[in-house]
Amino acid sequence: MKPKSFTYLRPASIDEAVQALARWREDARILAGGQSLVAMMNFRLIEAQVLIDVSDLAPLAYIRESNGEIEVGASTTQAQFMAWPKLAERAPLLNAAMPHVGHYQTRSRGTVCGSIAHSDPSSELPLCLATLGGSVVMTSSRGTRVLSCSDFQTGMLTTARLPDELITAVRFPTRKPGAGYAFAEMAQRHGDFAICAVAAMVSGKTTRLGVGGVAEMPTVREWSGLDESGIDDALNDLAWDLGGTDDSHATAAYRRGLVRHLGRQVIEEAKKCLS
């Protein structure tokens, strides 16, 4: 339950971090909050030769709004994001989801970008990013690119990030005028990994529902003109399409039940929030 030996690097700038990544590539891991990475290192599920600590990198500690997006820098903690005064008004879905992200004690160190980088299938932030249709900003010695979240997360704990790329920020679309949002999840204990998490966005005739914790990555489905008569069938189809499996926390049938039940709950709640 102790990590393997590694060399610890603390770059003083984004440039230094990117240079270190270019040199060490697959042998390096980026350390931000460490709330998933260090646990996995303790289990020896991850063995890194080099850790590049960006948790204290001042240029990456920011939350800013521009062009209809909220951009969160890579060293911004989940607690800092939750305390952002405009969160409820500008990002109601994230405001509803953040209290479920880990615990009070892990959010103080865990970062928003770290959660996206880790891409756990039951994690709330990747689910919100997928439901809102956000993007991820990555920098390497070759330049900077922005990937839409649908191109970024490729599977369970896997992303399109290349070994020399540093995730510098994540961008969430801000609240759409006239749209309603809602979030719900079922976990064994508040803050634990979600057995099923759902995020809904309703705007005009469009209903979007993201589901986490069931398939190997967050899955988003969009319906046009979904009404009361069609909602149960639509959710039932989605529940079966996700192909959840039995594990020590829940059976596949229970998970399908949660998709149907929580899915309806958040769609109804999001409709009520329509302004």
Place this chain on the structure above:
Amino acid sequence: MLELKEGQQHLITMTLDGQEVRGSTEPRMLLSDFLRQELGRSEVHVGCEHGVCGVCTVLIDGKPARSCLTFAVQAAGRRVDTVRCLADKDGKLNDLQNAFRKHHGLQCGYCTPGILLSAEAFLRENAKPSEQEVREMLSGHICRCTGYVGMVDAILETAQKRAPAATP
């Protein structure tokens, strides 16, 4: 760029419960092990060692942190507080500790140091928490003795007593 090589001992300093301390550590050493093994601070308890149980919680620059998910080198130059920071120099318990005692907020006491530190940090941020907020904060800890009811009562009572007297 700071570089601390693997397998080598590096001298670090930190302010621990108000005192400047130093010790040597490899990069791989967890803060929990550093505090216990290098500095002999056995009041930092260790449970699951993967961030689930919360027993190893300390405060880093006033914020709660799982010391089993933090490397000692990350705490270099920072302020680290353990449960020792709560009582005064003569060992007199603070109000939160006394409330835990009064409300039977502990039984075997193993999880208590981490919970006290979380609660202390939480009350500094949220002076008037609801019971639901206290329970959500406590969800980051595991206690197998008490059932948490006494802790919730102790934390709520402390918050109430610390609040400036309400104006009629």
